[in-house]
Amino acid sequence: MIDTTENAAKTPDHPQPWAELGLRANEYERVRDILGRRPTNAELAMYSVMWSEHCSYKSSKVHLRRFGEQSQVTPVGKLLAGIGENAGVVDIGNGLAVTFKAESHNHPSYVEPYQGAATGVGGIVRDILAMGARPVGVMDSLRFGPLDADDTQRVLPGVVAGVGGYGNCLGLPNIGGEVVFDPSYAGNPLVNALCVGVMRHEDLHLAKASGVGNQVILYGARTGGDGIGGASILASETFESEGPVKRPSVQVGDPFMEKLLIECTLELFAAEIIAGIQDFGAAGLSCATSELASAGEGGMHVVLDRVPLRDSTLAPEEILMSESQERMMAVVEPADVERFMKICAKWDVQADVVGEVNASGRLTIEWRGETIVDVPPRTVAHDGPVYERPFARPDWQDALQAASPAHLARPSTGDDLRATLLRMVGSPNLCSRAWVTDQYDRYVLGNTVLAQPEDAGVLRIDEASGLGIALSLDANGRYAKLDPYTGTQLALAEAYRNVAVTGARPVAVTNCLNFGSPEDPDVMWQFAEAVRGLADGCQELGTPVTGGNVSLYNQTAETAIHPTPVVGVLGVIDDVSRRIPSGFRTPGHIIYLLGGTRDEFGGSEWANVVHGHLGGLPPAVDFGAEKALADILHSAAGDGMIAAAHDVSDGGVAQALVESVLRHGVGARVWVPGGLDPFVFLFSESTARVIVAVPHPDEVRFTGMCAARGYPHERIGVVDDEGVLDVQGQFSVGIDELRRAHEETLPAAFAE
Template sequence: MADTAPAETIARLDTVAVAGADPDHEQPWAELGLKEDEYQRIREILGRRPTSSELAMYSVMWSEHCSYKSSKVHLKQFGEIPQETPVGKMLAGIGENAGVIDIGQGYAVTFKVESHNHPSYVEPYQGAATGVGGIVRDILAMGARPVAVMDPLRFGPLDADDTHRVLPGIVAGVGGYGNCLGLPNIGGEAVFDETYLGNPLVNALCVGVLKHEDLHLAKASGNGNQVILYGARTGGDGIGGVSVLASETFDADGPAKRPSVQVGDPFMEKLLIECTLELFRAGVVAGIQDLGGAGLSCATSELASAGDGGMRCELDRVPLRDSTLAPEEILMSESQERMMAVVEPGDVDAFMEICAKWDVEAVVIGEVTDTGRLEITWHGETVVDVPPRTVAHDGPVYERPYRRPDWQDALQEDRAESLPRPSTGEELRAALLKLVASPNLCDKSWITDQYDRYVLGNTVLAQPADSGMVRVDEETHLGVSVATDCNGRFAKLDPYAGAQLALAEAYRNVATGGARPLAVSDCLNFGSPEDPAVMWQFAEACRGLKDACVELGIPVTGGNVSLYNQTGETAILPTPVVAVLGVIDDVRRRTPSAFGAEGEAIVLLGTTREELSGSEWAHVEHGHLGGRPPVVDLGAERALAELLADVVGVATSAHDLSDGGLAQALAEAALQSGIGATVQLADVAADPFIGLFAESAGRAILTVPADRLAEVERLAASRGVPAHSIGTTGGDALTVDGAFGVPLSELRAAWTGTLPAALGR
């Protein structure tokens, strides 16, 4: 129980009665991030000025991060996408803590990706760690056991001082929290670009597994049911944390607001996970909500508004780490490792016994009512009396002005295809070595070796594979595969096509492993919504993603929007990260991305075009960004995915072509296996440079035993997928006939040396 509040705190308490009697009391609404018209709307809703506690609740819940007030009008189109997947129906979708999809055999999977960008810049370790903790609790709240995490990351230039400050802490935070939880980190990305300097992106994804009957939802129903807060005590860390910090643009000298970043305790979270799963098994949970952004303000208002509409809570019952906290601070605190459950009165004793078994503190702080009001008291005095839906769901909705920026035409006309390019064998060789050593294409083991990728024993594929894959059922070997992708340069050149290319690459990466893509989650990272050019990028990306999902027949199950990602006037590259989840009936039949054996045929699938704009070659060799991104052909992507499913058990490896083109795909497949290759490019492109470095979408390479090459070619023809046999695996070098050869030892030295040299390990 909380300590008794100091007498002076009670004496100056801003109660509902006081607010009604003192309507002109000056309040710090602007300092809490509210606009004047928003504050006036709160007064209209309540018919009086808000109390300080009510003002705190509205300010965090109406923040950009929590209310999606600038993005709602664009996100609603995702609801137009058919909610059926290629396997079965969605069991829970947009609006829940995380989407839940049927994967067959009575199993369901929940997955979601969210951002913790600004807190990770202010305090890299704790910002990243609590980002992982938050997304894990979202998955847990659906009734699922978390089984894996992923971390799409973006940083400023590798040689920048601030990158050296934030990157080690962020990686350590992701690894430290996930490793302590005992969750494998099966994939992600680490991308470097100058626009992320001062505004790194830390996106965290979690996957959970449940049986259909174990699904739980966030709602408070049943008059008289008890509201129980359990987990860690509430402290002063993270007061207004992500809800305020992620709703503000950084100035050139750092964050404009530096509220406390949440402090994580992964060992408490591990107890919370096991305790919650046992509570589910015992059948004593009628509704549940994790406490993440906006803390108790979010949990109470969302549970009440999604249920029967009424709840009464006694805030002084909340266990505190700091007895000096005022009611509004308790409501705003984003202290981690906390959950809120709705429990029938007859189940409270059993609930408490299970919590005690796991050494998890639990306190009844209120009950469900039928009043339609959220009422919160502090030592017997009412400090909150609001319609809960107005806090949780009926916040401001802005139709921000947006327009195509004046500079977009000039940007698209500045084509990378016109840049000087290598032509001789020696120049091509030098370009390959330079690219494989570049920050975006180099070996990421410096990062991934800090993560436990195989704990729990069900990891089937993990970095550096194209996708992460985990086994769901140990008897049938049913499994799921997940990939996250986004090329922000493509999105800058054309945000509509860029979002579709992000989806296409993640879709393709899941398919190369042998899984069938099922569903999408997204984390849409953009600059300030108050900039019409940024809002145009956002609107186009949403439209592109929706149209692509409709064409591919896969739903968006949920996601996250992160705005105000910019430093001063410099916005990040528009970065709509897309996560695709797929299902595989038997993980033992997966297709790895590394070459399987010597003497096998290498087959290039798809069409190679002269597409260099936005490419890694243009970025590394010329520091150039301009032109139009590769052509999007979603029909070709679907056909390729179907073919990749057809060749499971025939192909010994499959690797998608994306950043760095064919050259990078061959290098990675060779280095991961230690098996070289000799290729001929005459059938790929007239110019060997285009054949090696173009980044056309809808392509992959396969290796197949020589005696099964004709079978693969027939399957490709039946799907309408161009297929060219371009060479053979074997030897200890990567050789392009008639151009150059590179020993794998030299290639490996270039590929693996970059991050250790820059980061000192």
């Protein structure tokens, strides 16, 4: 029996599985108050998924408002679209705009690693496409449990294969990211994907259903049962249905269909026949219809029978909740429908008119001639519950910060320093990521200028002018555990610095905020502090947050992950031919360390790798120094004064030097600056520092510029062709030995 709105009004006491669908008693009562009756099964399903934490941000909204209070102007131009849209859009000059965003697909990637990761990439690509942009690149930020854990052995290969398989099939270069191992992610990996796209200003499209009489068209893949139970916790046995009682909870991706969908959509944009558009992500049709209607005229009627299905047994609730991939919804004027259908047919993309925009102010959905949904669309899409969750600084925070690493045994001889360096460069978080990144196509499309293992990815945007963009995606859960406010600012500072070392000007920020349960006051304090830290930091740097994603309930039983705010920074470079690579190449170039080094080891990789220790305070943040450093790097790049630059972060100067000499297989002679302890010089993780290689003829100009700006700079070495990294007076290690230590870890761990 179909549960119609008429039936719902006549049976107010009919029991419904609201709790099983994740609604609280007060939320269910609120739905009844909104409708003036009990919801139908279809309406209950829609509210349950759209009011879920994943879709409504009901626990995080009160804190995320901080981002909206920022300036909407970047160092280049204004934001053309920001928080609340599918993705942020930044004016980069020359009439061009860039849209970029990161999102999580954590829980599906644990359940089914390949498809979870693959559909995470597909979903963020469609977000970018929906803004009117051509996707031009992807990145990923991945976190797993210990490298040698059985669960990591199961999850990581599938996740990496999924990210690479989907992105490679789409023909999008994967230009950067990170892979991190920590026990806190055991049983709850983090899979955060970023996509960036390019458009002209006039090509911007927004998600709204405007124009009474305009047709609502669903196009792309057919709707199946996959993905039901993802965002919504929906299972078909929960409803009175004759369909199968088990559906796959993870979406199944088809990158070849997505590629057709991209090209088809871009041609539809070029034909100027799309009045509004929305991609299908979490919550499927429930999300697409309610968000389009809510942002437009406020009225829409949908005939659910017209939705093309892969599985004829699907109940109407399941059709509304299905998160099947590679689908879009467009609003089209009646006169343009025929042209729309012809373009879709050209690309072999199925398209069906499933509804119409009206002036009713209601979203109505019919099934087999009966009305099963009749709701105010804004109450579904935008007016969900908002909670001010209790939060408080944890009782254990003081003890954690008091557990300084100062008491830990430090290497005191040259031999000890050498052994420490080799141990660290081969450790899971500092070793080469080539085993991962070699599975990704980094250079497809021909516009990749820099990609991993560089500090940031750089893409050419305009061939004529050389205009390009740089992107970095960074986080450090250990720092955020010690101090979520400072730890988040450190993630921002590192991503900002990684963009700056390419010679680009950092201009805007996206984020993916991964935390444990919002019902835990400790976690909510971490979240609130992280948001405050990011908002304050972006205000100081002048880099507005353009949008992002929140992922909560990341924990195994009662154990939450480290708070992990992943920060993405976008930079603009006027001419990509002036970009600065990270590796040393030419013997005779002078190596300088920019920035001040302090004895800062709280949360450091040295404490983690050598002692398994987490405690103390993370390094101090100085955004004024970060801005000054970025300005120096940008100016030096424009004048061709720097041949290479590498940021100093995890693992300290030692790690930066190792990666710089290994990049092109050259050597370097390095000395410890006067007054610095060799251990502190090599392994401190103090911020606002980079190492640079300066051609000898440019040395006076470069040091003069640093001195004029009052920025600390110290000559610490010279590039040579001896095939050795020689820290004079301490130790030497051959490039071949370094390479073995650096490159063998991941292949050995995942050998067949």
